[in-house]
Amino acid sequence: MSIGQHIITERFYGAKSHTIDNVDIVLSRECGENTLAVVRINNALYQLLVNDDGKDVLNDHVEEVGASFGAWTGSSAFPIGPFTPLGTEQSNSSFITADNKAIVKYFRKLESGQNPDVELISKISSCPNIAPILGFSSAEISGANYTLVMAQQYVPGLDGWSHALTTTSGSFAEDAEKIGEATRNVHTALASAFPTRVVPVEALADALTTRLNELISQAPEIARFKEAAIDLYQSLEGDAHIQRIHGDLHLGQLIKTPERYILIDFEGEPARPLNQRRLPDSPLKDLAGIIRSIDYAAYFDGEHTQWANEATALFLDGYGSIEDQELLNAYILDKALYEVAYEINNRPDWVKIPLEAVERLLD
Structure with a gap:
């Protein structure tokens, strides 16, 4: 099966009533046995961790979450799993690190420009009522900047x-x-x-x-x-x-x-x-x-x-x-x-x- 056939089952994919005319991989990195990819589907961009069948497996391969963060950032400093998934929300997927010190959020549907989650929190880090940003990754695609993933201090409660x-x-x-x-x-x-x-x-x-x-x-x-x-x-x-x-x-x-x-x-x-x-x-x-x-x-x-x-x-x-x-x-x-x-x-x-x-x- 292809990426297009699989993605229509994902909660973060909101265009289920539209016919998929084309799927293009615009950015990719090898990540273990899978591929971390940004794909363009009908002019919208999505971030996936796909297997050879084109199925998104990010929530199924939590041991690769930390590795995939490193794949985008080019850094091995970020902790490697096992991570605990918090489930898939409307526009992202989040995971807690094994030491419960960080929450890692993958933005699933991507839009050009810095994501407000990163933009706002980064500028008010001294405010006692927010959880500070620990790091984030972005990429330039077709001349525009896209926020891909962020890591934030995990606050239990x-x-x-x-x-x-x-x-x-x-x-x-x-x-x-x-x-x-x-x-x-x-x-x-x-x-x-x-x-x-x-x-x-x-x-x-x-x-x-x-x-x-x-x-x-x-x-x-x-x-x-x-x-x-x-x-x-x-x-x-x-x-x-x-x-x-x-x-x-x-x-x-x-x-x-x-x-x-x-x-x-x-x-x-x-x-x-x-x-x-x-x-x-x-x-x-x-x-x-x-x-x-x-x-x-x-x-x-x-x-x-x-x-x-x-x-x-x-x-x-x-x-x-x-x-x-x-x-x-x-x-x-x-x-x-x-x-x-x-x-x-x-x-x-x-x-x-x-x-x-x-x-x-x-x-």
Whole structure:
């Protein structure tokens, strides 16, 4: 079988409904009995560790993960396995080193430009609420730079989503405040490391309206909210501060340690092109992501409305002053509308959760 026949079964390959017209290997290195390769499929690039049959075997050959990192970097300094796979996410595959000191992430679908996960964390290494970068590898392909793999300090602990689900019948107060503090610290560090600017809120409202129209094209059921949502967006006034942000923040992107919360996975929304994910945005977008995640946790096992309200208030207390509550509400609405579209197309039984949030916000 060929690479094209195998890759359509992979979770990270998102073009399963498209016919594969061509598969070209544009970069390769021998790695044990297999080949580490960057392949172009219908003008998109993917990173694979393939066997002679063309099957991706990266998760099956964890003993070669460290060797493959060395194959790209040309260095033998990085530790060789055995590594423990964390599973394949939408756009990457991650492994923990045998000594539990590092997590190695292979970016599966590649886009030109430095990956935000590497770019952002590298510039805020002194922030106590991130896990420092230990190394990364990139390659020039057709005149453009691509980030292939990164190694980051491994932080053991429970992710914020899993922890929140254990507390919906109890107190999440201290955690919510710590998450707010961690988010503020990261935003402050990013604002110091990258340019910031002030823009008319109207520009952000226009972007939210554009996104609304995109969501309606994906899930026409959302159209019934269009008029009310646009009214809310157009009512926004004044100026807003924008900067580099996490871009896809939710409880699952946090690791709880005894001392603090650590923010992880700074890639931004995986469905958006990389050049868009690297654009500055309002920090309130990250806050909206956490608030919506809290709402999901509250409804995951029953309806813990009071828990969600208290957790949200304490999260915002931990973060500090909010420059524009109405703009925050607009970002919460945007996130909830995105969730409605996602759930309709992927998990229709869950659509009630964001749908009720949209109705509350537009009431």
